[in-house]
Amino acid sequence: xxxxxxxxxxxxxxxxxxxxxxxxxxxxxxxxxxxxxxxxxxxxxxxxxxxxxxxxxxxxxxxxxxxxxxxxxxxxxxxxxxxxxxxxxxxxxxxxxxxxxxxxxxxxxxxxxxxxxxxxxxxxxxxxxxxxxxxxxxxxxxxxxxxxxxxxxxxxxxxxxxxxxxxxxxxxxxxxxxxxxxxxxxxxxxxxxxxxxxxxxxxxxxxxxxxxxxxxxxxxxxxxxxxxxxxxxxxxxxxxxxxxxxxxxxxxxxxxxxxxxxxxxxxxxxxxxxxxxxxxxxxxxxxxxxxxxxxxxxxxxxxxxxxxxxxxxxxxxxxxxxxxxxxxxxxxxxxxxxxxxxxxxxxxxxxxxxxxxxxxxxxxxxxxxxxxxxxxxxxxxxxxxxxxxxxxxxxxxxxxxxxxxxxxxxxxxxxxxxxxxxxxxxxxxxxxxxxxxxxxxxxxxxxx
Amino acid sequence: xxxxxxxxxxxxxxxxxxxxxxxxxxxxxxxxxxxxxxxxxxxxxxxxxxxxxxxxxxxxxxxxxxxxxxxxxxxxxxxxxxxxxxxxxxxxxxxxxxxxxxxxxxxxxxxxxxxxxxxxxxxxxxxxxxxxxxxxxxxxxxxxxxxxxxxxxxxxxxxxxxxxxxxxxxxxxxxxxxxxxxxxxxxxxxxxxxxxxxxxxxxxxxxxxxxxxxxxxxxxxxxxxxxxxxxxxxxxxxxxxxxxxxxxxxxxxxxxxxxxxxxxxxxxxxxxxxxxxxxxxxxxxxxxxxxxxxxxxxxxxxxxxxxxxxxxxxxxxxxxxxxxxxxxxxxxxxxxxxxxxxxxxxxxxxxxxxxxxxxxxxxxxxxxxxxxxxxxxxxxxxxxxxxxxxxxxxxxxxxxxxxxxxxxxxxxxxxxxxxxxxxxxxxxxxxxxxxxxxxxxxxxxxxx
Numbered sequence: 001x002x003x004x005x006x007x008x009x010x011x012x013x014x015x016x017x018x019x020x021x022x023x024x025x026x027x028x029x030x031x032x033x034x035x036x037x038x039x040x041x042x043x044x045x046x047x048x049x050x051x052x053x054x055x056x057x058x059x060x061x062x063x064x065x066x067x068x069x070x071x072x073x074x075x076x077x078x079x080x081x082x083x084x085x086x087x088x089x090x091x092x093x094x095x096x097x098x099x100x101x102x103x104x105x106x107x108x109x110x111x112x113x114x115x116x117x118x119x120x121x122x123x124x125x126x127x128x129x130x131x132x133x134x135x136x137x138x139x140x141x142x143x144x145x146x147x148x149x150x151x152x153x154x155x156x157x158x159x160x161x162x163x164x165x166x167x168x169x170x171x172x173x174x175x176x177x178x179x180x181x182x183x184x185x186x187x188x189x190x191x192x193x194x195x196x197x198x199x200x201x202x203x204x205x206x207x208x209x210x211x212x213x214x215x216x217x218x219x220x221x222x223x224x225x226x227x228x229x230x231x232x233x234x235x236x237x238x239x240x241x242x243x244x245x246x247x248x249x250x251x252x253x254x255x256x257x258x259x260x261x262x263x264x265x266x267x268x269x270x271x272x273x274x275x276x277x278x279x280x281x282x283x284x285x286x287x288x289x290x291x292x293x294x295x296x297x298x299x300x301x302x303x304x305x306x307x308x309x310x311x312x313x314x315x316x317x318x319x320x321x322x323x324x325x326x327x328x329x330x331x332x333x334x335x336x337x338x339x340x341x342x343x344x345x346x347x348x349x350x351x352x353x354x355x356x357x358x359x360x361x362x363x364x365x366x367x368x369x370x371x372x373x374x375x376x377x378x379x380x381x382x383x384x385x386x387x388x389x390x391x392x393x394x395x396x397x398x399x400x401x402x403x404x405x406x407x408x409x410x411x412x413x414x415x416x417x418x419x420x421x422x423x424x425x426x427x428x429x430x431x432x433x434x435x436x437x438x439x440x441x442x443x444x445x446x447x448x
Numbered sequence: 449x450x451x452x453x454x455x456x457x458x459x460x461x462x463x464x465x466x467x468x469x470x471x472x473x474x475x476x477x478x479x480x481x482x483x484x485x486x487x488x489x490x491x492x493x494x495x496x497x498x499x500x501x502x503x504x505x506x507x508x509x510x511x512x513x514x515x516x517x518x519x520x521x522x523x524x525x526x527x528x529x530x531x532x533x534x535x536x537x538x539x540x541x542x543x544x545x546x547x548x549x550x551x552x553x554x555x556x557x558x559x560x561x562x563x564x565x566x567x568x569x570x571x572x573x574x575x576x577x578x579x580x581x582x583x584x585x586x587x588x589x590x591x592x593x594x595x596x597x598x599x600x601x602x603x604x605x606x607x608x609x610x611x612x613x614x615x616x617x618x619x620x621x622x623x624x625x626x627x628x629x630x631x632x633x634x635x636x637x638x639x640x641x642x643x644x645x646x647x648x649x650x651x652x653x654x655x656x657x658x659x660x661x662x663x664x665x666x667x668x669x670x671x672x673x674x675x676x677x678x679x680x681x682x683x684x685x686x687x688x689x690x691x692x693x694x695x696x697x698x699x700x701x702x703x704x705x706x707x708x709x710x711x712x713x714x715x716x717x718x719x720x721x722x723x724x725x726x727x728x729x730x731x732x733x734x735x736x737x738x739x740x741x742x743x744x745x746x747x748x749x750x751x752x753x754x755x756x757x758x759x760x761x762x763x764x765x766x767x768x769x770x771x772x773x774x775x776x777x778x779x780x781x782x783x784x785x786x787x788x789x790x791x792x793x794x795x796x797x798x799x800x801x802x803x804x805x806x807x808x809x810x811x812x813x814x815x816x817x818x819x820x821x822x823x824x825x826x827x828x829x830x831x832x833x834x835x836x837x838x839x840x841x842x843x844x845x846x847x848x849x850x851x852x853x854x855x856x857x858x859x860x861x862x863x864x865x866x867x868x869x870x871x872x873x874x875x876x877x878x879x880x881x882x883x884x885x886x887x888x889x890x891x892x893x894x895x896x
Contacts, residue, residue: 014789018812098834104823106833114815114845195845216664216846237868244870248877341462363863364466367562375552375866378877385554385862386546386885397562397643398664399847402862414833414850415811418823420685422692429696429826437834 002186005142006193008173009115013140015171017112021089027168028085028132032078034163035128035156043069045155046124053148066149068124077125080389084132087388090406091138094447097440101426101433104418107445110410112138114195117187118391119209121201122146127156131175133391137409140174142194144184146201153177188213200392203319218404220395222319222345223253225377228336228362230353231262235273237374238352242277242325243284244376245350251321253393254348254380258316258326260336266297266329275302281325282307289315291328317343333358337365344368346395348380348402369394369401415447450634453590454641456621457563461588463619465560469537475616476533476580480526482611483576483604491517493603494572501596514597516572525573528837532580535836538854539586542895545888549874549881552866555893558858560586562643565635566839567657569649570594575604579623581839585857588622590642592632594649601625636661648840651767666852668843670767670793671701673825676784676810678801679710683721685822686800690725690773691732692824693798699769701841702796702828706764706774708784714745714777723750729773730755737763739776765791781806785813792816794843796828796850817842817849863895 016024035042046068053063068074096108116139120126127145134141145153157177164170178184187194191214198218199206206221227245229238245256259281265273275298278288282305289311295303302308315326316339330336333351340349348370351362359373370380380403382390387405394400400408425431464472483490494516501511516522544556564587568574575593582589593601605625612618626632635642639662646666647654654669675693677686693704707729713721723746726736730753737759743751750756763774764787778784781799788797796818799810807821818828828851830838835853842848848856873879 010789011786014785014813014815017815018809100827100832100834104827210662214658216844234868240868240870244872248870248872337462338459341458361466365462367462367465368861370862370864372864373866375864375869376871378871379548379552379864379866379869380862383876384548384871384874384883386548386883396664398859401859411846411849413816414818414828416818416820416823416827418821418827420682420688421823421827422688422696423824423826423832424692424696426832428831435832435834 002183002190003193005176005178005183006115006187006190009140009142009176010193012171012173013112013114013138016135016140016174017091017138019138019169021091023169024135024138025085027135027164027170028081030167031128031131031160031163032081032085034159035078035081038155038159039074042152042155042159043074045151048151049124049149058148062122062148065123066152068152073125077128080125080129081132084129084136084389084406087136087406090136090410094442094445095412097442097445099436099438099440100416101421101436104416104421105440107415107417107447108412109415111413113409113411114139115193116141116409117144117194117197117215118142119144119184119197119199119201119205120146122148124149124152124156126200127153127177128160129389130391131160133389133406133409134175135170137406139409142176142178142187144178147179150179185212188215191215198392216399218394218396218400218408219392220253220345220347222395223255223347223393224258224317224319224343224345225254225256225347225380226258226260226340226344226349227256227377228260228330228333228340228349228351229262229265229277230333230351230355230358231264232355232358233262233265233352234354235277239277239280241350241352241374241376242281243286245378246281246286246325247284247323248376248378250323252378254377255321256325256350256377257318257320258328258343260328260330260339261294262333262336263329263331266294270297275299278302278327285323287324289324289326291326294327294329319345333361334365337362341365341367346397347393348372348377350375350377450631450638453624453626453631454563454635454638457588457590457624458641460619460621461560461562461586464583464588464622465539465586467586467617469539471617472583472586473533475583475612475618476529478615479576479579479608479611480529480533482607483526483529486603486607487522490600490603490607491522493599496599497572497597506596510570510596513571514600516600521573525576528573528577529580532577532584532837532854535584535854538584538858542890542893543860545890545893547884547886547888548864549869549884552864552869553888555863555865555895556860557863559861561857561859562587563641564589564857565592565632565642565645565663566590567592567632567645567647567649567653568594570596572597572600572604574648575601575625576608577837578839579608581837581854581857582623583618585854587857590624590626590635592626595627598627633660636663639663646840664847666842666844666848666856667840668701668793668795670843671703671795671841672706672765672767672791672793673702673704673796673798673828674706674708674788674792675704675798675800675825676708676778676781676788677710677713677725678781678799678803678806679712680803680806681710681713681800682802683725687725687728689798689800689822689824690729691734693826694729694734694773695732695771696824696826698771700826702825703769704773704798704825705766705768706776706791708776708778708787709742710781710784711777711779714742718745723747726750726775733771735772737772737774739774742775742777767793781809782813785810789813789815794845795841796820796825798823798825
């Protein structure tokens with residue numbers, strides 16, 4: 001079964017990638033119209049999921065997340081599809097062009113990755129967003145959503161597939177919905193046909209998938225973000241940024257989990273900077289897990305505060321996802337870099353300083369997908385970056401890093417166009433001709 | 449042991465990535481000088497390897513490959529290091545710049561991948577080439593070469609490391625040589641510190657590594673390249689290109705293994721095109737493995753030729769690495785695309801045709817890293833592409849594809865520079881400010 005699903009997706013992908021941007025975008029416009037026309041049918045299915053959820057005593061917050069009828073959720077789901085349709089085409093961009101010899105030219109063009117296996121949580125509107133991103137980027141997708149929204153996913157997927165098949169050039173099987181966990185584990189062995197797995201869910205899910213497939217996985221298990229308060233930090237900026245990074249949405253992967261403070265500040269500005277900073281954090285409702293070395297140096301109003309606990313070593317590699325923050329003093333920017341590179345999850349880290357030299361060292365030395373200077377880690381997000389939409393945030397070191405939009409779902413291939421050219425005519429392979437290797441401005445190339 | 453090697457490489461990489469292009473290139477210039485100065489010492493070690501090889505009755509061709517004293521091998525090894533030093537800096541290129549809001553800017557910059565584990569065969573000169581590519585691209589590297597050249601590798605590595613440590617800003621442990629297979633298997637579990645594995649060797653080696661690590665692997669197990677002779681192919685071009693692609697270097701991964709011929713040619717141009725083409729291939733010394741369906745239609749001079757055998761189904765998924773070629777008729781360009789996408793290794797495939805429409809379908813439909821029109825598959829090579837040097841050829845679908853030079857060894861990260869900006873001030877996160885998302889021309893940005 002899994003092999004048929006995967007092979008069908010692969011076959012669909014080889015047609016999908018040959019469609020023009022107009023054909024792909026037009027398909028999304030039609031999907032959006034169909035979703036609106038079938039609103040009643042979809043909301044009926046959603047009601048079934050809601051009732052099952054209530055019967056199973058799921059939490060109120062989860063039930064709220066399942067509800068597609070609340071406020072403008074349905075309409076903004078539809079608008080999201082249109083928004084993606086209107087983004088710039090990520091495909092067939094020429095990113096390199098070289099005249100290899102007279103009549104022999106090399107071009108590098110962007111192309112889809114191929115087949116994506118996307119596993120996501122229970123928010124039903126996500127399926128429309130992912131479908132839009134996949135089709136716009138020319139990738140076939142196999143989708144598995146949280147079981148709590150199964151009926152809604154099924155209704156949405158039916159409408160999407162009926163529309164694609166009847167009204168558009170997008171081939172059948174471009175978007176396939178699967179329903180069971182065992183389907184997922186079978187698909188994870190289909191590395192011949194599936195090119196990229198994108199899990200969007202709990203850390204446990206992501207880890208489990210990474211451990212059980214040879215297919216590249218795009219995503220992040222942890223979001224352990226740090227903020228380093230440098231010797232030359234301005235107190236007001238540090239306070240404001242730390243509070244926002246921690247409290248704006250503590251469950252987000254871009255929330256800060258660790259605060260490193262320069263030792264010089266502790267020695268020379270304890271009362272006028274360090275203590276006021278920590279006090280403000282406590283007042284903002286944050287529980288501070290303070291390294292014992294630093295804790296010793298702090299006055300009672302901090303050290304004996306009910307919001308203060310002594311940090312364990314583990315606290316510095318931990319994603320709290322709550323109003324908790326690990327705090328530690330470090331010798332200087334170099335030690336901050338080493339500490340972060342060793343303990344962070346390569347998501348997003350920030351320096352707060354007015355000193356350009358220290359900022360530059362930090363920006364260059366940190367090994368994460370996002371390195372910030374004087375702004376909140378909460379900006380690490382595809383919408384905030386201006387990507388229009390994101391399929392997730394990657395902490396990988398290859399291919400895509402950080403918030404992944406359309407550009408993160410494409411790769412490239414090389415086209416070579418000749419007129420009977422053979423390698424044996426050239427020096428190094430038996431001949432005497434020499435390669436010209438003249439760079440061509442990719443923007444000047446028209447492949448017609 | 450493996451964890452120490454890997455962690456030291458990681459620590460070195462975080463310093464190496466902060467060096468300027470001048471510092472990295474200058475280090476290579478000094479390495480080149482040191483190699484020349486220590487030529488005698490290196491060739492002495494090489495002699496030990498050569499004598500051991502003779503004592504162990506290794507094949508003449510292998511012994512020839514080990515020999516670093518032959519012709520200008522040593523000098524061109526040195527020249528290769530200088531050539532890489534002079535290539536354009538692949539790092540810190542700004543590839544995206546966006547004004548997120550007043551005083552808040554987002555930049556995407558190229559950066560090294562981090563730590564590379566490179567496993568290669570016995571040609572001793574390769575270590576200089578790989579060292580040059582790693583340092584120029586700001587990556588730390590752990591190297592394991594074939595055991596037959598161990599003494600030469602050791603001498604080269606000692607000279608390289610003495611020079612780097614004493615005379616350059618490249619930190620210690622940037623280039624580490626390891627010597628045993630068990631070291632390799634231990635290192636394959638160090639996914640916390642090693643970012644990319646690049647195996648350059650036999651298919652068995654590559655497969656074995658892919659099966660035994662969670663670290664991304666850049667490389668290719670097979671090079672199964674195909675050439676499709678379209679209905680509108682010119683006979684002379686098809687003949688010339690097929691013979692070059694097969695015979696120029698049959699052991700190369702870019703040699704052709706499969707020839708698909710359009711059925712219309714078989715039906716309408718059997719005597720004036722198909723038979724002469726196959727005859728020329730036979731005359732060039734190629735053994736044809738012809739699909740039984742096609743074989744039935746061919747005259748005795750081909751079908752009963754001693755260089756002709758009936759193909760098995762397996763022959764169409766096989767890398768012969770010899771003067772053998774699988775041949776089959778397909779209905780049209782669409783069937784050729786399907787056959788290649790199903791059976792090729794996504795390396796390099798070619799269409800021979802004078803028909804632009806068919807060429808376009810092929811160029812767009814084939815799912816390989818190289819898709820060619822009217823030229824030999826043997827051009828799939830970093831030097832021939834004009835990359836200066838290559839670390840290998842990738843058949844992956846993500847990150848790097850095809851011949852991988854410096855650009856394939858970098859990724860990117862996002863810098864965000866603000867002045868106390870917090871997410872909570874913006875719509876969607878509790879505030880009212882709206883993002884500007886104004887595109888900035890990356891070429892106009894000076895980050896000073």
